[in-house]
Each structure stands twice: as structure tokens, then as C-alpha cells.
Amino acid sequence: MKKILITGGAGFIGSHVVRLFVNQYPKYRIINLDKLTYAGNLENLRDVDQKPNYRFIKGDIAESGFINTLFAEEQFDGVIHLAAESHVDRSLENPNEFVITNIVGTVNLLHAASKAWQSNPEKRFYHISTDEVYGSIHGGGLFTESTHIDPQSPYSASKASSDHFVSAFGNSYKLPVLISRCSNNYGPNHFPEKLIPLMINNIIEEKPLPVYGKGENIRDWLYVIDHARAIDVIFHKGKTGEVYNIGGNNEWKNIDLVNFLCKVMDEKLGREEGASSKLITFVKDRPGHDLRYAIDSSKLQSQLGWSPSVTFEEGLNKTVDWYLSNKDWLSHVTSGSYRDYYSNMYANR
Ligand code: NAD
Ligand code: DAU
Numbered sequence: 001m002k003k004i005l006i007t008g009g010a011g012f013i014g015s016h017v018v019r020l021f022v023n024q025y026p027k028y029r030i031i032n033l034d035k036l037t038y039a040g041n042l043e044n045l046r047d048v049d050q051k052p053n054y055r056f057i058k059g060d061i062a063e064s065g066f067i068n069t070l071f072a073e074e075q076f077d078g079v080i081h082l083a084a085e086s087h088v089d090r091s092l093e094n095p096n097e098f099v100i101t102n103i104v105g106t107v108n109l110l111h112a113a114s115k116a117w118q119s120n121p122e123k124r125f126y127h128i129s130t131d132e133v134y135g136s137i138h139g140g141g142l143f144t145e146s147t148h149i150d151p152q153s154p155y156s157a158s159k160a161s162s163d164h165f166v167s168a169f170g171n172s173y174k175l176p177v178l179i180s181r182c183s184n185n186y187g188p189n190h191f192p193e194k195l196i197p198l199m200i201n202n203i204i205e206e207k208p209l210p211v212y213g214k215g216e217n218i219r220d221w222l223y224v225i226d227h228a229r230a231i232d233v234i235f236h237k238g239k240t241g242e243v244y245n246i247g248g249n250n251e252w253k254n255i256d257l258v259n260f261l262c263k264v265m266d267e268k269l270g271r272e273e274g275a276s277s278k279l280i281t282f283v284k285d286r287p288g289h290d291l292r293y294a295i296d297s298s299k300l301q302s303q304l305g306w307s308p309s310v311t312f313e314e315g316l317n318k319t320v321d322w323y324l325s326n327k328d329w330l331s332h333v334t335s336g337s338y339r340d341y342y343s344n345m346y347a348n349r
Contacts, residue, residue, distance in 0.1 A: 001027055001028070001029065002025075002027070002028045002029070002077040002078065003028070003029045003031065003074060003075065003076050003077050003078075004021065004028055004029070004030055004031065004076065004077060004078045004079070004080065005031050005033060005070075005074070005076045005078070005079045005080070006018055006021065006030060006031065006032050006033070006079075006080045006082065007033045007034070007061055007079070007080070007081045007082055007083035007109065008033075008034055008040070008081070008082035008083030008084060009030075009032030009033070009034055009045070009056075009082070010032065010034040010036055010040035010041055010042055010044060010045065010056075011034070011039050011040050011041075011044075011082065011083075011086070011191075012039070012044075012086075012185070012187075012189050012190045012191060012224065013082055013128070013185055013224055013227055013228065014032070014034070014082040014083070015041075015044035015045050015189050016187070016188075016189070016224050016225055016227070016228040017080060017082065017228045017231050017232075018030060018032050018045060018048065018054070019045065019047070019048050019228075020225075020228045020229070020231075020232055021080075021232070022048045022051050022053055022054045023048065023051075024232070025053070026051075026053055027053070028053060029053055029055070030053055030054050030055070031055050031056075031057060031074065031076070032045070032054070032055070032056045032057070033057045033059050033061070033070070033083070034056070034057075034058065034059075034083065035058065035059065035060045035061070035083070035101075036058055037085075038191075038337055038338060039086065039087075039191050041189075041329075041332070041333060042056065043329060043332065044189045057070070060105075061083050061101065061105030061106070061108055061109055062100045062101055062104050062105045062108065063108075064108045064111070064112075067108045067109060067112045068108075068111075068112045068115070070112070071112035071113060071115070071116040072112075072116060075116070076113075076116070076123075077122070077123060077124075078123060078124040078125070078126065078235065079109060079113060079124070079125045079126065080126045080128065080231065080235060081106065081109055081125070081126065081127050081128060082128045083101065083105060084101060084102050084105075084158075084159070085097050085098045085101050085102055085155070085158070086155070087155070087191075087193055087194065088132075088153050088155045088156075088286065089193070089286065089345065090155075090193075090341075091153055091154035091155035091158070092153065092154060092286070092287055092288075093345075095154035095158075098154055098155055098158040099158055102155075102158035102159055102161070102162050103158050103161045103162055103165070106127065106162035106165055106166065107162075107165050109125075110125065110165060110166065110169040110175065111169075113125050113169075113175060114169055114173040114175045117175065117176075119173065119174035119175070120176075121174075121176055121240070122176075123175075123176055124176055124178060124235060124240065125166070125169075125175055125176060125177045125178070126177075126178045126179075126180075126231070126234065126235050126238075127162065127163065127166040127177065127178070127179045127180075128180060128182070128231065129159055129162070129163050129179050129180065129181045129182075130156065130159050130181055130182060131143050131181050131182065131183045131220070131245070131247065131293050131295050132151065132152075132153070132155065132156035132159060132290065132293065133149050133150075133151050133156055133159050133160040133163055133181060134147045134148070134149065134150060134181070134293075135148075135149075135150030135151060135152050135156070135290065136152055136290035136291045136292060136293070137291065137292040137293065137294055138291055138292070141294075142294045142295060142296035143181075143245060143293070143294065143295050143296060144245065144296045144299075145181075145242075145243045145244070145245055145299055149163070149164075152288055152290050153288060153290070156290075163179055163181075166179055167179070170240070170241055176240040176241075177240060177241065178234060178235070178238045178239075178240055178241075178242060178243075178244070179242075179243045179244070180230065180231065180234050180238075180243070180244045180245070180246050180300075181243065181244075181245050181246065181295070182222060182227050182230070182245075182246035182247065182295075183219070183220035183221065183222050183246065183247035183248070183293060183294075183295045184219045184220060184221050184222065184293070185221075185222055185223070185224045185227050186221055186222075186223065186224065186315065186316070186319055187223050187224030187225060187315065187318070187319050187322075188224070188318075188319060188322040188323075188326070189224075189329075190224070190319075191333060192330065192333065192334060192338075193338065193341075193342070195219075195254065195257075195258075196221075196257075196261065196316075196319065197323065198210075199258055199261055199262075200261070200265070200319070200320060200323045201323070201330055201334065202279065203261070203262065203265045203269075203276045203279065204265075204269075204323070204324070204327075204330075206279065207279065208279055208280075208281040209258060209262075209276075209279045209280045209281060210281055210283040211254060211255055211258055211280055211281065211282050211283065212254070212282075212283060212284070212285045212286045212289060213282070213284075213285035213286075213289060214255070214282065215253065215254040215255025215256075215258065215282065216253055216254070216255065216291075217253070217254050217289055217290065217291055217292065218251050218252065218253050218254075218291065218292040218293065218294065219251070219252060219254065219257075219292075219293055220247050220248070220249070220250055220251050220252075220293050220294045220295050221248065221250045221252060221257075221312060221315075222246065222247055222248040222250065222308065223248070223308065223309075223310050223312075223314075223315035223318075223319075225309070225310075226248065226308040226309055226310065226315075227246060229306065229309065230244075230246045230300060230306050233300075233304050233305070233306045234246075234300070234304065234306075237304050238304065244297075244299060244300045244304070245295050245296060245297045245299065245300060246295070246297050246300060246306075247294075247295030247296070247297045248297075248308040248312070249297075250312050251292075251294050252312075255280075258277075258280060259277055259280075260316075261276075261316065261320075262274075262275075262276035262277040262279075262280075263276075263277075264316060264317065264320055265320055268320060268321070268324060269324075
């Protein structure tokens with residue numbers, strides 16, 4: 001019997017990790033701690049929330065008193081830490097929230113775990129990070145685990161800082177830590193402020209598709225369930241003190257990706273070929289927009305035996321099908337503060 005704390009489990013990636021752990025490890029107790037910000041949604045977990053090995057706690061990782069009490073009371077065997085402010089555009093508008101959750105929140109968890117665990121090597125503190133901490137690639141090559149950390153946005157600076165704190169706690173307090181850095185995820189439950197779900201939502205609603213700059217930036221896309229599978233493998237088989245890159249060798253220029261998505265959706269929606277691409281609108285670029293991310297995950301593949309389970313075409317088709325059959329989810333999350341935020345943002349572009 002193991003008791004695992006998963007933070008941010010009501011969010012996009014976290015909900016897939018919670019589902020995988022609850023279903024795959026009936027003997028574990030999975031505690032999902034989430035503040036339920038605009039990005040957290042318990043609807044994401046409706047299919048597992050009645051299982052006996054699952055429990056939800058609403059709480060803020062930035063509240064140190066609450067976190068210390070939780071660790072003193074619960075005796076966790078492991079932590080999988082995903083809670084974060086995750087959207088680059090929001091970090092450009094309001095960096096303080098990113099400092100508070102991503103840095104202060106992470107340090108609170110590290111501090112509480114090191115006090116509760118007293119250097120016990122059997123425990124595991126697993127921090128979920130991002131390839132964005134490596135900065136931007138101008139030219140060829142891939143990010144490896146030894147690439148220099150060089151964050152370029154307030155979001156990635158906050159994630160890089162939290163990565164450094166994780167390593168520092170491993171070094172200073174002998175906390176058994178693991179870090180993974182994944183490329184861009186896509187799939188069901190992705191909040192429609194990020195590129196792929198935003199475009200899906202706007203194609204459904206026949207609204208403009210805002211492509212930043214000339215659409216020449218490159219991202220490396222991975223299906224979210226393959227990220228959750230990698231997290232499972234690293235949590236159970238990864239060596240503490242190590243960093244693992246996660247990615248699917250799947251680079252796309254934004255404009256090519258949006259055109260491909262338009263084609264897939266025109267077919268599914270029975271629209272004339274080329275109808276959705278006509279909605280593409282080039283808008284003012286993101287400030288400091290990272291040009292290219294591309295990840296080398298050969299360490300994870302060769303040492304721990306993980307590889308992606310779906311091709312991009314399969315993953316994108318599954319994703320579009322999910323959004324088309326979950327329009328209630330879309331309408332719930334696109335109501336309220338999200339609409340206000342985006343109408344203000346695009347008013348300024
Ligand atoms: P998300 O924004 O969808 O979800 C974040 C979750 O954290 C939400 O449920 C939110 O309510 C919760 N949360 C936010 N602040 C909190 C706080 N103070 N206390 C407790 N809970 C809080 O994010 P995501 O895309 O699922 O990303 C999850 C993690 O994976 C993040 O750490 C992110 O940096 C990392 N990551 C994301 C991607 C990606 O492509 N989305 C890629 C690599 C790494
Ligand atoms: O690389 C991993 C990171 O991927 C994660 O750490 C972040 O949490 C996650 O949000 C994501 O960051 P990006 O900034 O790469 O993702 P986003 O979906 O915001 O943007 C993807 C690309 O599409 C980027 O080049 C900006 C562009 N874009 C985005 C939006 C929202 C557009 O052209 N138009 C848009 O409307």
C-alpha cells in the first residue's frame with residue numbers, strides 16, 4: 001500500500017496522471033491536491049472520482065502552513081508535482097502568480113517533504129517540468145538533459161527556478177528527487193487557451209484562428225496519455241537525482257499544424273475542403289516568442305524502455321473526436337473569466 005500525493009490533478013496533464021494511477025494501481029491511495037484555479041476542473045475526473053483509492057483535497061500549495069500540516073498528517077510515500085500556472089501568455093500579463101505557485105508553492109512542498117521524510121531514500125519527490133527551461137533553439141540540434149538552462153519567458157523562468165530548488169533540496173537535504181522535462185502536450189481536457197484546443201474550439205465556432213507572427217515557430221508535440229505513461233515509468237523506475245527528457249520526435253511549424261488541423265476538422269465536420277483554413281488570421285507576435293523546441297528523449301527510451309504509443313495523426317484524430325463529443329465541457333470552461341481574459345487580450349493585439 002502506497003500513499004501518493006499528486007498536485008494539480010484536476011488540470012490537463014494531472015487529470016490523465018490521476019486516472020492512470022487510480023486505474024493501474026488499485027492498491028495505492030491517490031490523493032489529488034488542487035486549488036481549482038481557472039485551469040482546474042473536477043469534471044476531468046468524473047470517471048474515477050468514486051473509486052475507493054482516490055481522494056480529492058482542495059488546497060493551495062503556496063500556503064505553507066496548510067502544506068506542512070498535510071505532510072505531517074498524511075505520511076505520503078511519494079509526490080508527483082504537477083500543480084503550476086502553465087500558460088506563457090498569462091505569465092507575460094501577470095508574472096507574480098507564476099512566482100507564487102511555481103516557485104513558492106514548489107519550495108513549500110520540498111520543505112514539507114524533507115521535514116516529514118528525513119532523507120528516507122525509499123520516498124520519491126517527482127517534479128514535472130518542461131522543455132521550455134532550456135530556452136529556444138535557433139538552428140539545428142535537440143535539447144538533451146545536459147543542455148544549459150536558459151529560460152526566456154516569465155513562465156519558463158519560474159519553472160527553471162523550481163527545477164533548481166528541486167535539485168538543491170536533493171543535494172542539501174538528501175531528498176530523493178526526480179525531474180522530467182516534457183515537450184508540448186495535446187489531447188483531451190486541454191484548456192482552450194493553448195494552441196491546439198483553442199484552434200479546435202474556434203474552428204467549431206467558425207471564429208478567427210489567431211496565429212502569432214508568421215506561424216514559423218516550431219513545437220514538438222506529444223499526446224498527453226503518452227506523457228502520463230512516461231510519468232508512471234519515471235516514478236517507478238527512474239533513478240533519484242536524475243533528469244529525464246520526454247518527447248515524441250514530432251516537430252511542427254505552427255502554421256503547418258494549424259492547416260493540418262483545419263483539414264482534419266473540415267472532413268469531420270463535413271465542411272468544404274479549405275473552409276477552416278480561411279479562418280486563419282495572423283496576429284501580433286508573442287513578446288520574446290521562443291523559436292523552436294525539440295527534445296531528445298533517448299535517455300528515457302533506452303534506460304527506462306518508454307516510447308510513444310500513438311502517432312501524431314492518431315493522437316490528433318482522437319483529440320478532435322473528444323472535443324466534438326464533449327461540447328458541454330468546452331462550453332463550461334469557456335464561460336466566465338476565460339471569455340473576459342481573451343476578449344481583453346485580443347482587443348490589444
Ligand atoms: P494546467 O494549467 O492544465 O493545470 C494546472 C493545475 O494546477 C490546475 O488544475 C490548477 O488548478 C492547479 N493549480 C494551479 N495553481 C495551484 C496552486 N497554487 N495550488 C494547487 N493547485 C494549483 O497545466 P498542465 O498543462 O496540465 O501542466 C501540468 C504541469 O506540467 C505543469 O507543471 C507544467 O509546467 C508541466 N508541463 C506542461 C506541458 C504542457 O504542454 N501542457 C508540457 C510540459 C510540462
Ligand atoms: O513546451 C512545453 C510547454 O508547452 C509547457 O511547458 C507549457 O505549459 C505549455 O503551455 C506549452 O507552451 P507553449 O507556449 O509552447 O504553448 P502554446 O499552446 O501557448 O503555444 C504553442 C505555439 O503556438 C507557440 O509557438 C505560440 C503559438 N500560438 C499559441 C496560441 C495560444 C499561436 O500562434 N496562437 C495562439 O493563439
